[in-house]
Amino acid sequence: MTTRWTRKDLLGLRELSADEINFILETADAFKQVGTREIKKVPALRGKTLVNFFVEPSTRTRTSFELAAFRLSADVINISATTSSLTKGETLKDTARNLQALHADILVLRHSSAGAPQFLANRLKASVVNAGDGAHEHPTQALLDLYTIRERRGKIAELRVAIIGDILFSRVARSNIFGLLKLGARVTLVGPSTLVPREFEKLGVEVSHKIDDVLPQADVVNLLRIQHERQRKEYFPGIGEYIRLFGLTKKRAKLLKPDCLIMHPGPINRGVEIDSEVADGLQSVILDQVTNGLAVRMAVLYLCGGIAT
Amino acid sequence: MTATVIRNGRVIDPANKQDEIVDLLIIDGKIADVSQLSTLNSQPEEIDARDLIVCPGLIDMHVHLREPGFSHKETIESGARAAAAGGFTTVLCMPNTSPAADNPSTIAWIKDRAAAVACVNVLPSGAISKNLGGEELSPIGSLAQAGVVAISDDGYCVQNHEVMRRAVEYARMVGLPVLDHCQDYNLVGNGVVHEGYWSILLGLPGWPAAGEEAMVMRNILLAELCDHHIHCQHITTAGSVRLIREARARGIKISGEVCPHHITLTDEAIQHFDTNYKMNPPLRSQTDVDALLEGIADGTLSILCSDHAPHAEFEKEVEFDAAPFGIIGLETELGLFLDQLVHKHNKIDIARVIAMYTVEPARLLKIDAGTLSVGARGDVTLVNPGLEWTVSVDRFESASRNSPFGGWKLKGRAVRTIVGGKTVWTL
Numbered sequence: 001m002t003t004r005w006t007r008k009d010l011l012g013l014r015e016l017s018a019d020e021i022n023f024i025l026e027t028a029d030a031f032k033q034v035g036t037r038e039i040k041k042v043p044a045l046r047g048k049t050l051v052n053f054f055v056e057p058s059t060r061t062r063t064s065f066e067l068a069a070f071r072l073s074a075d076v077i078n079i080s081a082t083t084s085s086l087t088k089g090e091t092l093k094d095t096a097r098n099l100q101a102l103h104a105d106i107l108v109l110r111h112s113s114a115g116a117p118q119f120l121a122n123r124l125k126a127s128v129v130n131a132g133d134g135a136h137e138h139p140t141q142a143l144l145d146l147y148t149i150r151e152r153r154g155k156i157a158e159l160r161v162a163i164i165g166d167i168l169f170s171r172v173a174r175s176n177i178f179g180l181l182k183l184g185a186r187v188t189l190v191g192p193s194t195l196v197p198r199e200f201e202k203l204g205v206e207v208s209h210k211i212d213d214v215l216p217q218a219d220v221v222n223l224l225r226i227q228h229e230r231q232r233k234e235y236f237p238g239i240g241e242y243i244r245l246f247g248l249t250k251k252r253a254k255l256l257k258p259d260c261l262i263m264h265p266g267p268i269n270r271g272v273e274i275d276s277e278v279a280d281g282l283q284s285v286i287l288d289q290v291t292n293g294l295a296v297r298m299a300v301l302y303l304c305g306g307i308a309t
Numbered sequence: 310m311t312a313t314v315i316r317n318g319r320v321i322d323p324a325n326k327q328d329e330i331v332d333l334l335i336i337d338g339k340i341a342d343v344s345q346l347s348t349l350n351s352q353p354e355e356i357d358a359r360d361l362i363v364c365p366g367l368i369d370m371h372v373h374l375r376e377p378g379f380s381h382k383e384t385i386e387s388g389a390r391a392a393a394a395g396g397f398t399t400v401l402c403m404p405n406t407s408p409a410a411d412n413p414s415t416i417a418w419i420k421d422r423a424a425a426v427a428c429v430n431v432l433p434s435g436a437i438s439k440n441l442g443g444e445e446l447s448p449i450g451s452l453a454q455a456g457v458v459a460i461s462d463d464g465y466c467v468q469n470h471e472v473m474r475r476a477v478e479y480a481r482m483v484g485l486p487v488l489d490h491c492q493d494y495n496l497v498g499n500g501v502v503h504e505g506y507w508s509i510l511l512g513l514p515g516w517p518a519a520g521e522e523a524m525v526m527r528n529i530l531l532a533e534l535c536d537h538h539i540h541c542q543h544i545t546t547a548g549s550v551r552l553i554r555e556a557r558a559r560g561i562k563i564s565g566e567v568c569p570h571h572i573t574l575t576d577e578a579i580q581h582f583d584t585n586y587k588m589n590p591p592l593r594s595q596t597d598v599d600a601l602l603e604g605i606a607d608g609t610l611s612i613l614c615s616d617h618a619p620h621a622e623f624e625k626e627v628e629f630d631a632a633p634f635g636i637i638g639l640e641t642e643l644g645l646f647l648d649q650l651v652h653k654h655n656k657i658d659i660a661r662v663i664a665m666y667t668v669e670p671a672r673l674l675k676i677d678a679g680t681l682s683v684g685a686r687g688d689v690t691l692v693n694p695g696l697e698w699t700v701s702v703d704r705f706e707s708a709s710r711n712s713p714f715g716g717w718k719l720k721g722r723a724v725r726t727i728v729g730g731k732t733v734w735t736l
Contacts, residue, residue, distance in 0.1 A: 014510075093626055113628035114512045115582030134630070135512030174512055199509045 318358025366398025378407025396723025
């Protein structure tokens with residue numbers, strides 16, 4: 001392998017080359033092995049300090065990063081919006097500068113504003129790893145999705161991937177689109193026209209509002225959480241109609257090819273975007289995604305943390 | 310008696326269709342007939358304007374001077390200095406201050422402050438609605454008596470068409486033009502950037518073109534209904550240009566203005582989340598930029614301005630969607646427009662640029678400015694149209710630094726600003 005990692009930060013997949021994405025995935029292979037050993041810990045980041053800075057609530061992503069950091073022997077502190085001085089009116093910039101003054105090496109940031117990780121990366125010596133910024137990018141989620149597809153199907157190029165649900169507000173969708181296209185997959189976005197506007201076609205994907213036409217062709221379906229509680233009500237009439245038009249029901253799941261993978265970044269709304277039995281069925285790789293997320297995040301922290309010195 | 314003679318300049322006075330190399334005389338703060346030069350009983354101040362353009366003092370009818378209430382961003386004093394450094398002798402300040410300029414005492418305060426500290430003419434505008442709330446009319450007649458020359462809720466937009474209709478009718482009675490920041494709140498929602506390719510790519514909330522055009526259309530209908538002038542502020546979209554063009558062809562009293570950032574930048578500039586590219590209305594697509602240039606070329610858009618919107622560094626140095634909208638512009642706008650409209654795109658000639666900064670806003674606002682007629686106020690700007698210079702944000706007179714144009718190489722700028730016969734700024 002000739003690719004070398006030269007980036008201090010991981011802000012998104014749009015800025016990465018296919019080689020860089022593959023390099024992360026191959027690095028993750030090695031770390032996945034570590035997870036199967038009796039002693040699941042390596043000294044790669046010993047002596048380094050990682051700050052999990054979550055300005056927007058998250059359980060699984062934060063836990064996954066925390067565990068990844070522990071397994072790399074880094075020292076970890078967690079700061080959430082409610083425990084930080086942001087609630088006292090301190091700016092993001094000042095909070096981050098204080099963390100830098102404490103010699104944090106890696107900052108994992110979850111934030112509700114698109115571009116917040118880039119804002120900090122431009123101003124800090126520490127590595128910044130984007131753990132989800134607004135509706136912009138969630139690169140480690142897309143990397144673990146790519147890893148899971150590659151692991152199960154042996155390749156990504158030429159596969160037909162359907163991403164279904166709320167695309168407009170989804171950082172997971174955007175990072176997946178960028179990563180899948182760079183690795184040669186064919187991507188179709190599916191959902192109501194209000195949440196999957198036609199402008200997405202300019203990114204190089206197909207847009208469909210008819211899930212039944214898309215499912216039989218798909219090699220992978222990635223279902224996104226429908227966040228009705230967060231959305232303004234004009235985007236779609238209601239959950240009942242959403243299920244009728246776009247839910248992956250048991251009946252619809254029969255349209256899928258037998259080897260089609262069913263993915264979901266979680267947390268799942270059982271009975272909304274996906275029927276409970278489908279989520280737990282043989283084609284579901286939802287829990288593999290969680291396992292692989294750990295390996296992918298170890299790879300990302302290892303690579304970025306190695307540059308930050 | 311004090312006298313100043315500006316020698317050998319190319320005098321361009323669009324109000325009088327003058328464009329010739331001639332001397333210009335100012336006596337006791339007023340433009341005088343140059344023949345009086347021989348009868349002066351003392352030696353006048355001599356200004357050599359060879360190779361320079363001598364034009365009426367420029368007017369920027371859309372600036373935020375931030376006082377009262379936000380003097381950490383700008384003051385009337387610093388904003389006036391920035392105006393002078395940009396070649397402006399008259400500015401119209403917007404009413405979104407704290408308290409809002411929706412009452413005669415705030416107007417009186419602004420006028421007193423300007424008289425005490427401003428080196429250029431500062432004209433106040435008054436709010437259309439109380440506290441810029443869009444619901445109740447402000448005392449527009451009292452504001453007129455207090456000296457406002459226009460009303461606007463700039464930064465906000467009256468959403469209720471009935472309230473706006475009555476404001477326009479009432480403003481007609483007292484002879485004030487109505488200026489409108491065109492933004493439909495429902496369509497725009499929490500949008501922070503132009504809705505299009507880049508908003509989709511970056512996941513930033515979109516501000517659709519239709520959000521502006523819906524209100525431009527509303528204003529056209531109300532201008533026709535009330536037979537009174539409505540001026541659409543900072544126009545940004547191809548659709549708005551088309552609507553205004555069609556309405557003006559039908560004789561409707563509607564007009565539009567353009568800011569330099571909307572013709573020099575597109576929404577592509579937001580891709581690194583730099584908040585100096587965040588303004589309201591937002592940077593739009595190349596199609597919109599091209600339409601604005603055509604609108605300027607054919608006279609549909611008749612006024613140039615900056616929407617000078619100072620913000621402190623700590624306010625702009627935040628997450629993109631948390632940052633306030635707006636950039637400063639007084640010290641770069643003339644250079645940008647000369648560089649782009651005259652030199653780069655060859656859309657209009659320099660006389661038209663000057664007209665869009667002088668006679669056009671003066672006629673709209675019905676103010677005694679924007680001409681070099683004998684007897685007019687001795688407000689004069691000297692412009693070097695070919696001077697190449699580099700924008701240096703650190704050298705701005707403005708109290709703020711929020712400009713995306715630092716480092717830009719421009720051709721053309723003001724070199725001397727004269728207010729009432731006195732040089733208030735020189736390069």
